[in-house]
Amino acid sequence: xxxxxxxxxxxxxxxxxxxxxxxxxxxxxxxxxxxxxxxxxxxxxxxxxxxxxxxxxxxxxxxxxxxxxxxxxxxxxxxxxxxxxxxxxxxxxxxxxxxxxxxxxxxxxxxxxxxxxxxxxxxxxxxxxxxxxxxxxxxxxxxxxxxxxxxxxxxxxxxxxxxxxxxxxxxxxxxxxxxxxxxxxxxxxxxxxxxxxxxxxxxxxxxxxxxxxxxxxxxxxxxxxxxxxxxxxxxxxxxxxxxxxxxxxxxxxxxxxxxxxxxxxxxxxxxxxxxxxxxxxxxxxxxxxxxxxxxxxxxxxxxxxxxxxxxxxxxxxxxxxxxxxxxxxxxxxxxxxxxxxxxxxxxxxxxxxxxxxxxxxxxxxxxxxxxxxxxxxxxxx
Amino acid sequence: xxxxxxxxxxxxxxxxxxxxxxxxxxxxxxxxxxxxxxxxxxxxxxxxxxxxxxxxxxxxxxxxxxxxxxxxxxxxxxxxxxxxxxxxxxxxxxxxxxxxxxxxxxxxxxxxxxxxxxxxxxxxxxxxxxxxxxxxxxxxxxxxxxxxxxxxxxxxxxxxxxxxxxxxxxxxxxxxxxxxxxxxxxxxxxxxxxxxxxxxxxxxxxxxxxxxxxxxxxxxxxxxxxxxxxxxxxxxxxxxxxxxxxxxxxxxxxxxxxxxxxxxxxxxxxxxxxxxxxxxxxxxxxxxxxxxxxxxxxxxxxxxxxxxxxxxxxxxxxxxxxxxxxxxxxxxxxxxxxxxxxxxxxxxxxxxxxxxxxxxxxxxxxxxxxxxxxxxxxxx
Numbered sequence: 001x002x003x004x005x006x007x008x009x010x011x012x013x014x015x016x017x018x019x020x021x022x023x024x025x026x027x028x029x030x031x032x033x034x035x036x037x038x039x040x041x042x043x044x045x046x047x048x049x050x051x052x053x054x055x056x057x058x059x060x061x062x063x064x065x066x067x068x069x070x071x072x073x074x075x076x077x078x079x080x081x082x083x084x085x086x087x088x089x090x091x092x093x094x095x096x097x098x099x100x101x102x103x104x105x106x107x108x109x110x111x112x113x114x115x116x117x118x119x120x121x122x123x124x125x126x127x128x129x130x131x132x133x134x135x136x137x138x139x140x141x142x143x144x145x146x147x148x149x150x151x152x153x154x155x156x157x158x159x160x161x162x163x164x165x166x167x168x169x170x171x172x173x174x175x176x177x178x179x180x181x182x183x184x185x186x187x188x189x190x191x192x193x194x195x196x197x198x199x200x201x202x203x204x205x206x207x208x209x210x211x212x213x214x215x216x217x218x219x220x221x222x223x224x225x226x227x228x229x230x231x232x233x234x235x236x237x238x239x240x241x242x243x244x245x246x247x248x249x250x251x252x253x254x255x256x257x258x259x260x261x262x263x264x265x266x267x268x269x270x271x272x273x274x275x276x277x278x279x280x281x282x283x284x285x286x287x288x289x290x291x292x293x294x295x296x297x298x299x300x301x302x303x304x305x306x307x308x309x310x311x312x313x314x315x316x317x318x319x320x321x322x323x324x325x326x327x328x329x330x331x332x333x334x335x336x337x338x339x340x341x342x343x344x345x346x347x348x349x350x351x352x353x354x355x356x357x358x359x360x361x362x363x364x365x366x367x368x369x370x371x372x373x374x375x376x377x378x379x380x381x
Numbered sequence: 382x383x384x385x386x387x388x389x390x391x392x393x394x395x396x397x398x399x400x401x402x403x404x405x406x407x408x409x410x411x412x413x414x415x416x417x418x419x420x421x422x423x424x425x426x427x428x429x430x431x432x433x434x435x436x437x438x439x440x441x442x443x444x445x446x447x448x449x450x451x452x453x454x455x456x457x458x459x460x461x462x463x464x465x466x467x468x469x470x471x472x473x474x475x476x477x478x479x480x481x482x483x484x485x486x487x488x489x490x491x492x493x494x495x496x497x498x499x500x501x502x503x504x505x506x507x508x509x510x511x512x513x514x515x516x517x518x519x520x521x522x523x524x525x526x527x528x529x530x531x532x533x534x535x536x537x538x539x540x541x542x543x544x545x546x547x548x549x550x551x552x553x554x555x556x557x558x559x560x561x562x563x564x565x566x567x568x569x570x571x572x573x574x575x576x577x578x579x580x581x582x583x584x585x586x587x588x589x590x591x592x593x594x595x596x597x598x599x600x601x602x603x604x605x606x607x608x609x610x611x612x613x614x615x616x617x618x619x620x621x622x623x624x625x626x627x628x629x630x631x632x633x634x635x636x637x638x639x640x641x642x643x644x645x646x647x648x649x650x651x652x653x654x655x656x657x658x659x660x661x662x663x664x665x666x667x668x669x670x671x672x673x674x675x676x677x678x679x680x681x682x683x684x685x686x687x688x689x690x691x692x693x694x695x696x697x698x699x700x701x702x703x704x705x706x707x708x709x710x711x712x713x714x715x716x717x718x719x720x721x722x723x724x725x726x727x728x729x730x731x732x733x734x735x736x737x738x739x740x741x742x743x744x745x746x747x748x749x750x751x752x753x754x755x756x757x758x759x760x761x
Contacts, residue, residue: 230423251479258476259468299437380396381423 007357013350020343028340031331034093036341038182039327040348041086043206043320046178046199048079050207052134053171055141059157059164065234067376068366069227072218073211074142078359079352081138084131090182091124097330100188110189110264118185126181130174137167146362148369157371175200183323186330190268194253201246202319208239209315214360216305216312223365229303230381236302239311243296247289271329280325280335288318387511387559388415388529389542391551392520396422399526402549403428409545410530412537417512417527436497440490447489451482464676464687469729471672472687508568515557529557638731641717652710654736666741669734673726674742682745694722699742700749712739 025033051073058066099105100118111118140163148156176196184195192198212235218224257265273281292311301307328336367373391406393399399416406414407430414429416422426433459465460473470477499505512518512529521527528551530542543554611617617625634640643649656662671680677696679685684698697704697720704712716735719725730738 255476255479259470261469297441381421 003357007354010350010354010357013346014354017343017345017347017350020339021347024340024343030093030096032336032340034090034097035327035331036344037086037090038093038097039320039323040344041083041090042178042182042327043323044079044348044352045083045087046175046203046323047206047210047316047319048077048083049134049171049175050203050205051076051211052080052138052141052207053204054207054211055145056137056164056167056171059141059160060168062161064372064375065231065379067370067372068379069211069215069224069231069235070145070367070370071363071365072215072224073207074145074367075359075362076207076210076214076356077138077142078362079355080134082352082355084135087127087131091127094120094123098185098188100185105188108189114188118188123181126177130177133170133174137163137170141167145367145370148367149364150369152369154371156369172196172200175203183326186327187268187271189264191264192253192257192268194249198246198249198253201242201249202322205239205242205246205315206319208235208242209312209319211235212239212308213312213316214356216309218360218365219305226366226377230379232305232308233303233381236296236308236311239292239308239315240296240302243289243292243315247285247293250288271332272325276334277325277329280321284318284321284325287314288322292318385559386532386537386539387557388531389537389539389546390515390517390555390557391528391530391543391546391549392517392553392555393526393528393550394552396526398550399528400424400428402528402546402551405549406528406530406545409549410542412542413531413533415529415531417521417529419522419524419526422526434502436494436501439497440493443493444486444490447486448482450489451485452478454485455481461687466672466676466729469672471668472676508571511557511559515555517553517555638727641727643714646711646714649710649714650708652713654709654713654739656733656736656740658740662737663741663744665734666737666739666744669730669738670741670745673729674738677723681749682742683749696723700746705746705750709739709743712742 021033021036024036054066054073055070055077057063058070095101098118100111100114101120106112106115116122141160144156144160147153176199179196179199183199184190184192212232215224215227215232215235219227254269257269271277292314295301295307295311324335370376391402393402396418399418400422403414403416403425416425416429418425455478456473459467459477464472466472467477515521517525517527528546528549530537530546539556543556546554611625613626615625616623620627629635643652670682674682676688677686678699679687679696682699684696684701686696713735715723716730716738717725717727726735
């Protein structure tokens with residue numbers, strides 16, 4: 001009964017958000033609609049991809065400790081499926097948001113030099129290839145794991161471990177394309193080779209935070225009780241380490257550009273540090289790095305459910321803020337936060353949660369067919 | 382029966398059995414307990430009733446001290462004591478300091494953790510732990526978990542302790558004897574050897590430093606200099622005129638560096654700033670002044686260098702009457718072409734930046750000779 005009511009509330013929320021999205025299209029025009037779309041589909045998609053990466057990482061390195069909780073990132077990775085159509089729909093935004101699609105932008109030699117890469121047909125082909133690769137990888141790595149629950153067939157584990165290195169190459173290439181195409185090309189004259197790594201760092205953190213949050217939620221409902229403090233400690237350790245990794249990459253990109261002071265590089269930061277965007281960067285540094293870092297420093301914090309929950313929520317909000325700070329300045333105005341943004345949050349948030357409510361019941365709570373499950377359950381630090 | 386021993390050791394087959402045995406043994410004896418395990422076991426410090434190790438707190442404190450130390454070092458050397466212009470950045474630009482702060486933080490934290498562990502937990506300079514003589518040590522490093530009841534100076538009732546350990550679930554019990562008398566190598570000899578090694582390393586470094594400095598023409602020192610590149614101000618056989626440095630292609634100018642047709646200060650005197658006198662222009666002028674002018678002329682323009690090193694020439698006092706009487710164009714010309722010992726800054730500051738600096742110098746002059754009448758009526 002209660003569960004049905006939650007679903008109804010989420011469905012009403014998603015529908016109201018959808019109405020708000022359509023209304024914003026007519027009131028504020030296409031630019032604001034599409035930039036919200038880009039922000040939200042990337043937020044949900046990169047969180048899903050981060051979870052996907054956690055699954056593949058386990059198969060790649062042959063980890064056993066994470067087998068009992070692997071079902072959580074596997075289920076969360078289905079957000080990639082939900083966002084596959086949204087990625088293709090986002091192609092409609094190209095003429096409204098991306099200045100390199102306009103012929104007059106080719107007058108700038110910097111943009112003209114990138115025309116081989118930045119043109120609508122090739123861009124669309126890349127987007128479709130990325131989505132297709134994710135779907136294939138999902139079928140092999142995630143759907144196979146669900147089938148193994150019933151078939152109890154160790155061959156899946158062998159295949160997943162063979163495919164994982166291939167997936168890592170696919171993942172590295174597609175997330176770089178995602179970063180270069182959808183975010184970086186909003187400022188087509190801008191250069192940054194490290195940008196793909198930067199988006200990867202944020203996505204992996206968001207995936208870790210979503211996994212931790214979902215795991216703690218399930219545990220609070222009496223599920224996955226065998227996943228104990230030792231497993232949580234490892235997740236907390238990952239969150240802690242990659243908080244520093246994200247900051248390292250973010251600052252490395254900033255400092256090199258600040259030092260070289262080349263016009264085609266600093267333009268990006270100039271736009272993102274002026275006006276109200278400047279204080280927003282401080283908020284980002286505070287909540288994407290300093291606060292999670294100091295919460296997670298003590299050893300006990302990494303296995304304490306309460307502190308992990310707080311850090312995970314802060315991390316997901318910070319990932320959203322990170323994307324917002326990268327994407328929204330492309331409109332050339334200060335930070336926008338009105339009812340259209342709220343409508344998108346409502347629509348994507350409620351639809352995502354509704355999807356996850358179904359996804360989180362798929363298959364057994366643990367990969368019961370995995371031959372390493374017992375070893376994973378016995379894991380102690 | 383009591384005999385002199387270091388500890389009585391109970392061996393357990395699993396970490397769980399060890400953790401379960403600790404409270405039983407603690408109830409039965411007041412002696413100091415120590416656990417030996419092949420890998421860290423969760424909750425064992427708590428069961429042993431140990432205080433939290435102070436090392437975590439020490440690492441946090443020295444890490445923060447390292448960050449502040451790195452910041453202080455950078456601020457002092459490159460902003461306060463010797464503010465050299467680097468890549469046109471203002472002295473004291475925090476961005477450049479972050480890598481140093483990061484490295485010093487990690488260095489301090491890592492050394493505290495490592496040395497703190499050796500000194501506090503492993504009790505250096507105790508080189509021989511009695512446990513190393515235990516028969517069970519090879520097992521403990523593999524798959525056995527040991528609980529030791531230590532004598533701690535006073536005699537221990539071995540039989541009572543052994544039966545207590547057995548009752549708590551130990552599968553085997555061993556009595557570890559007292560530490561052996563010092564062997565042929567004394568701790569002092571090891572410390573002396575370390576000190577000698579450190580001193581010879583320092584001496585070798587010092588000799589190498591002077592060898593490179595005094596005899597740079599001998600190989601292998603010369604290899605660093607022999608590079609297939611063109612050094613500034615050097616001749617080159619590649620170009621027909623024999624000059625290594627090239628002039629710009631005829632008829633071209635570099636971006637933002639239109640050539641000045643003004644040659645003499647008198648010609649320049651009639652020039653005036655094309656810029657409006659706004660806060661933004663003054664701000665840009667302040668930035669340029671602080672970066673390029675302040676090291677010699679001082680932050681206030683009073684000719685007292687912020688560079689503490691003396692280098693012969695005496696920088697002009699920009700707030701003096703002589704320079705206040707200069708027309709704007711004359712100051713502009715000095716910035717571009719230089720004067721006396723001062724080099725021109727036409728490559729560092731473009732035309733707009735030069736005029737902005739002129740405005741800022743005027744503001745400095747005005748501020749250094751403010752009069753009573755400048756203060757608004759209300760605030761007197």
